[in-house]
Amino acid sequence: MQCRTLVVDDEPSVCDLVQSVLSSIGMNVLALTSSERAETYLRDEKFAVALFDFRMPAPDGIQLARQARSSGINQMTPIILVSDDQSTAASTQGFAAGASFFLYKPIDKSRLLKLVRVAQGAIEQERRRFRRVAFQSKVFLGFEKEEWEGETIDVSMNGMLVTGPTSIPAGSSVRVSLCLAPEIKPIIGSGSVVRVLIGNQMGIQLNQLTVAESGRLQEFLLPLILRDGKEANAI
Numbered sequence: 617m618q619c620r621t622l623v624v625d626d627e628p629s630v631c632d633l634v635q636s637v638l639s640s641i642g643m644n645v646l647a648l649t650s651s652e653r654a655e656t657y658l659r660d661e662k663f664a665v666a667l668f669d670f671r672m673p674a675p676d677g678i679q680l681a682r683q684a685r686s687s688g689i690n691q692m693t694p695i696i697l698v699s700d701d702q703s704t705a706a707s708t709q710g711f712a713a714g715a716s717f718f719l720y721k722p723i724d725k726s727r728l729l730k731l732v733r734v735a736q737g738a739i740e741q742e743r744r745r746f747r748r749v750a751f752q753s754k755v756f757l758g759f760e761k762e763e764w765e766g767e768t769i770d771v772s773m774n775g776m777l778v779t780g781p782t783s784i785p786a787g788s789s790v791r792v793s794l795c796l797a798p799e800i801k802p803i804i805g806s807g808s809v810v811r812v813l814i815g816n817q818m819g820i821q822l823n824q825l826t827v828a829e830s831g832r833l834q835e836f837l838l839p840l841i842l843r844d845g846k847e848a849n850a851i
Contacts, residue, residue: 620644621638621664622657622663623648624677627649630669630698630723631647632647634647638728643665654675655683662690663690667697670697671700677699678709681710682714695714696716697715697718716735717734748770748772749840749841750769751771752767753768753795753797755768757792764782764790775807775810775821776820779817780818782816783816788808791805792804792805796833796836803825803833806824807820807821807824
């Protein structure tokens with residue numbers, strides 16, 4: 617499975633260079649010279665890593681980094697700011713906006729590769745967090761004064777796809793009780809309905825689990841994620 621990478625720079629030559637280098641190590645690169653288009657992609661698609669030009673027509677790299685960190689599915693995505701400004705003020709501003717790393721122009725190919733390899737640990741952690749595992753189990757969702765009973769289709773550390781007798785409107789906040797196994801205490805927390813599909817299927821984002829409950833869910837799912845990863849690599 618390729619890493620989906622977002623590159624945004626108003627200089628086509630920079631986009632071409634970064635795309636060529638990252639594609640050579642198996643990354644699937646979306647390169648954009650329009651930062652306005654990038655805003656839509658950041659809102660609608662999860663990326664393994666993002667590279668933004670520090671200074672370009674609005675929204676610039678600082679604004680895109682803030683957008684990614686403020687909400688949505690790219691809050692934890694490693695962000696590399698590409699800049700020709702090596703001042704302390706610029707780096708302070710960038711890190712405050714949510715940048716993970718800085719890469720300075722002119723871009724050196726070997727330095728770019730080294731930086732991306734450093735980010736691989738964070739990238740893989742995020743991939744595991746959003747990686748879905750086919751898993752069928754009972755789940756209860758509390759919506760307003762009602763309780764909705766259904767079954768999971770797949771589960772990740774960040775959410776789940778569920779099906780049941782009816783659906784709950786997208787955007788609704790729900791209370792969650794996820795039954796992992798008969799001998800295991802259910803995962804208790806809350807989340808939100810992020811999408812509604814045909815057949816009364818719903819995508820639920822688990823955005824309000826305690827640290828303890830997140831740890832329990834990770835402990836249960838990680839062996840399944842690693843198993844699926846080994847099986848995929850063997851194909």
